[in-house]
Amino acid sequence: MKERIIELLTGALPMVDLESDFLFSELDSLGVTTILMLLSEEYGIELEAKDATPKNLKTIDSIVKMVEEKVKMKK
Amino acid sequence: MKNLEESIEHFAELTPDKAAVITGRETLSYASLWSRIQEKAGRLKSEGLSVGKPYVFLTTQDADFIATYLAVHLCGAIAVPLEASTPKERQQQIRDELNGQDTLTSTNGNEMVNGKWSNAKCSDILYTTGTTGQAKGVMLSAKAWTANAENLMDRLGFTSDLLFIVCGPLNHLGSLSKIYPTLMSGATLYILESLKDLNAFFSVFELPFPKFATFLVPSSIRMLLQIASKNLAAVAQKIDFIETGAAAITQSDMELLCKILPHSRLFNTYASTETGIVCSYEFSRYGCVPGLLGKPMKHSSVRIGEDGRVICSGATLMSGYVGAPQLTAQVLKGDEIYTSDIGTLDNQGMLRLQGRQDDVINVGGYKVNPSEVEDAVSGFASIADCICIPARHILLGTVPKLLYVPKPGKEVKPKDIADFLRGRIESYKIPLLYEAVDVIRHTYNGKLDRKAYNLANQ
Numbered sequence: 001m002k003e004r005i006i007e008l009l010t011g012a013l014p015m016v017d018l019e020s021d022f023l024f025s026e027l028d029s030l031g032v033t034t035i036l037m038l039l040s041e042e043y044g045i046e047l048e049a050k051d052a053t054p055k056n057l058k059t060i061d062s063i064v065k066m067v068e069e070k071v072k073m074k075k
Numbered sequence: 076m077k078n079l080e081e082s083i084e085h086f087a088e089l090t091p092d093k094a095a096v097i098t099g100r101e102t103l104s105y106a107s108l109w110s111r112i113q114e115k116a117g118r119l120k121s122e123g124l125s126v127g128k129p130y131v132f133l134t135t136q137d138a139d140f141i142a143t144y145l146a147v148h149l150c151g152a153i154a155v156p157l158e159a160s161t162p163k164e165r166q167q168q169i170r171d172e173l174n175g176q177d178t179l180t181s182t183n184g185n186e187m188v189n190g191k192w193s194n195a196k197c198s199d200i201l202y203t204t205g206t207t208g209q210a211k212g213v214m215l216s217a218k219a220w221t222a223n224a225e226n227l228m229d230r231l232g233f234t235s236d237l238l239f240i241v242c243g244p245l246n247h248l249g250s251l252s253k254i255y256p257t258l259m260s261g262a263t264l265y266i267l268e269s270l271k272d273l274n275a276f277f278s279v280f281e282l283p284f285p286k287f288a289t290f291l292v293p294s295s296i297r298m299l300l301q302i303a304s305k306n307l308a309a310v311a312q313k314i315d316f317i318e319t320g321a322a323a324i325t326q327s328d329m330e331l332l333c334k335i336l337p338h339s340r341l342f343n344t345y346a347s348t349e350t351g352i353v354c355s356y357e358f359s360r361y362g363c364v365p366g367l368l369g370k371p372m373k374h375s376s377v378r379i380g381e382d383g384r385v386i387c388s389g390a391t392l393m394s395g396y397v398g399a400p401q402l403t404a405q406v407l408k409g410d411e412i413y414t415s416d417i418g419t420l421d422n423q424g425m426l427r428l429q430g431r432q433d434d435v436i437n438v439g440g441y442k443v444n445p446s447e448v449e450d451a452v453s454g455f456a457s458i459a460d461c462i463c464i465p466a467r468h469i470l471l472g473t474v475p476k477l478l479y480v481p482k483p484g485k486e487v488k489p490k491d492i493a494d495f496l497r498g499r500i501e502s503y504k505i506p507l508l509y510e511a512v513d514v515i516r517h518t519y520n521g522k523l524d525r526k527a528y529n530l531a532n533q
Contacts, residue, residue, distance in 0.1 A: 014489035015497065015505055028502075029271040030439075033298040049273035049303035 002064045008038050009060075024057040032057065039063075045070040078221050080148055082259040083109050090235075094263045096138045097238075097282070099275065103138050105261075111138070115146035126151035129173040129200060131166060133159050134246040136268045141254065144245075148198055148217070155200045155212070156246040160502045169202070169212070176398050196394045201246065203348040203442065212397035213348045222390035223352045224255035226372035230355045231288075231316055231342060235261040238284035242267040242276060243292065248348045249321050249440060253290055270295050277306045286315035293324035294439035294472060300331050311336045318355070320344035321440025322472060323428070329363035343368055345426055350412045351391025353377060354426045366418075368426045377426050384432060385416040434525050436465045436475050441503040443475050445525070448506065451499045452477065455492060457485040460515045464528040466508050476508035478528070480515055487511065 006018055012034050016026050027035070035057065036047040047070065056066045077085060083095070083105060091106035103111065124130055130147045134140055134156045147154040155173065157166060198220065200212040227233065239257040241264060243250035257264045265279050270291075280287060287310070291299070296319055299307055314336055324343060332341055341359035345368035346352040354377065356369030371377045375389035388411045395403040406413055415432045436443040445463035452461045459480045466476035481487040489509035496505045516524040 010490065014507070014509060015493040015502075024271075027271055029269055029273075029295065029298060030507075032271045032273075033302055036302050047302070049277065049299075049306050052271075052273055052302075054272065 001067065002060065004042070005039065005064055005067065006060060008042060009035060012038055018060050021059055023059050023063075024054045027057065035063065039067055043067055043071055045074055076221060076225065077259070078217055079224070079255050079259055080112070080145055082261075083112065083145065086258075086261045090261060093261070095258060096141055097263060097265045098137050099267070101138055108138070108142065111142040112145045112149060115142045116149040119143075119146055119150050119152070124150050124152050127153065127197075129153045129155050129170075129176075131155040131157060131170050131173065133157055133161065133166075134244055135159065136245060136266055138266070140245055141264075141266070153197050153200055155202075156251070157202060158244060158246050158501055162498050162500075172398060173200070173212070197397075200397050201248065201251070201348050203247075211399055211402060214394040214397050215348075215351075216394050219351055219391050219393065220252075220255055222374040223252050224259050226352050226374050226391060227252065227256040227355075228260060229373050231256075231318060231340075233257060233260040233262055233288075234286075236285050237262040237315060238265055238279070238282060238287050239263070240265045240267060240276070240279055240287060240289040242270045242295070243290065243440075244269075247440075248346060248352075249290055249292065252346070252352060270298070273299075273303050273306070277303070277310065280310040280313050284313075287313050288316045288318075289314075290318045290320070292440040293319055293322050293328065296324065296328055296332060297472075300328060300335075304331075304335055308335050312338065314339040316340040316342060318342040318344055320346055320355075322437050323366065325472075326363050326365045329358050329365075333359050333363065345369075345385075345428070347414065349393045349406060350387040350414060351375070351389070351393070353387050353389070353391065356425065364427075366428045368428060370424050371426070377420065379418060379420055380413065382432075383417045383419075383429075385414045385418045385426065385428070387412045387414065434529075436463070436473060438474055438503060439472070443504045445475065447500060448475060448477070448496075448504055449523070451496055452479065452492065454499070455487075455495050457482050457487050458492070462515050462523050462525070462528060463506060464525070468507065474508060475504070475506040476510065477506040478510050478512045478515060480513065481511055 009018055013031050016031055020026055032052045036052060040047045056062055086105040087109035092104050094102050095105040095108040096103045130152050132143060144154050196216050197214040198217040199215045202212050233256040239253055241250045241253055245251050254264055270276055316339055340357055342355045342357050345354040353375040354368045354371050356367050374391055378386050380386050392412050395407060416428055417430050417432055418426055418428045420426055434445055436445060448463040449461055452458060459482045461477055461479040463475050463477055465473045468474040493505055516527050518524045
């Protein structure tokens with residue numbers, strides 16, 4: 001899943017360093033929304049404003065964890 | 076009418092304990108804001124800031140920014156707020172250019188009135204790409220700011236019980252212009268760093284204020300509609316008004332916003348740094364019509380030129396471009412600004428925009444000159460040729476896209492280009508989309524064939 005998410009986000013947000021330990025601080029509002037929309041569509045999950053916390057978007061690993069939990073909740 | 080600084084002094088005496096500015100870190104009452112402004116002004120004077128001198132500083136989206144901005148005015152000096160991401164070299168270049176302007180002090184006409192410095196012709200210089208497509212400093216007078224404030228207070232209705240949320244960059248007219256009517260009405264300003272932490276945005280509505288208002292560019296509205304419509308609906312009763320502008324909002328977004336916020340007043344405004352705030356249209360009341368921007372406000376007039384260009388006049392206009400009299404003359408003719416916008420006036424005198432006359436790409440309200448992007452990319456050793464063109468984006472509407480030709484044997488990744496551009500141009504000018512191509516089309520005389528690419532994208 002991590003590889004696929006990196007692939008998706010690299011294409012959509014070429015300016016963002018996805019390996020950063022402070023990913024949220026690198027994002028602007030467009031970046032946050034793009035991540036939520038892309039991942040909602042790709043994994044058929046509902047990601048909303050309340051999910052866009054600095055904790056959830058801190059690193060690529062925390063994003064993967066958020067998606068995994070949402071997918072688990074869906075099942 | 077009192078100007079902004081006089082209004083704050085007035086409310087510091089009348090309602091000293093009332094919140095003037097709130098941020099995530101602190102709340103400043105009118106008394107403490109006025110005190111901080113005076114303290115900052117004293118410090119700036121002791122550091123050598125004097126009447127008519129430019130003061131260049133970065134926009135920090137906090138109470139200190141407001142205090143510094145107003146303190147510069149109190150010193151009779153000129154506030155030059157720059158975007159936080161402005162590269163250091165560019166900051167120094169601007170300082171050098173402004174300090175080399177012998178005419179700045181003599182033409183800005185700052186003078187002592189009733190024991191206070193009153194900035195006549197230039198209280199601010201805002202850097203923008205705007206009307207001409209070239210980066211330049213727009214000189215704005217205190218009088219223009221007051222006229223802008225009165226236009227907004229008259230059309231949108233600011234009252235002292237309002238909390239106005241600023242979530243856009245304060246070095247741009249869209250957000251900076253809102254501190255004026257808010258604080259001149261004795262209301263409260265809430266400053267957010269940006270809209271990226273939507274939880275922070277919605278938590279503002281938990282504060283004990285009877286009504287709220289904000290300014291959102293169309294891409295921010297699209298974003299809220301896409302991922303936060305439930306949150307928006309939950310605070311619908313509290314939203315007095317939302318103003319949008321700086322770029323085109325779609326009819327479907329207008330209609331959806333009206334549906335989610337049935338009791339709020341929703342405005343679409345026509346403004347630019349050069350013209351000031353000119354027209355606004357309440358689409359929640361009169362109907363959602365794309366491009367319709369309403370009648371001119373009390374201090375403004377609009378007419379359409381023979382070539383279809385929108386021409387504005389009135390007290391909100393800029394004083395000129397700093398150090399660029401020829402460029403000023405191209406745009407400011409007599410007491411009118413000739414914009415690059417194409418529009419019509421209907422039989423009720425309402426302005427309707429139809430597009431732009433030039434190549435400037437409007438990215439969510441930010442103006443990007445494609446030549447500036449191409450010039451910056453030209454320094455990237457592995458790229459032989461490129462063109463920056465407008466492309467459609469699901470959220471922003473239009474974004475810059477870079478088509479590039481890698482040099483033979485070189486592989487160029489989009490991220491490499493974006494990393495190269497970071498620090499060379501402002502972040503909003505860096506293309507969001509990239510495509511490697513075999514060749515870039517040129518016209519017969521060697522210029523980039525923008526028309527062909529723009530037509531292909533329509």
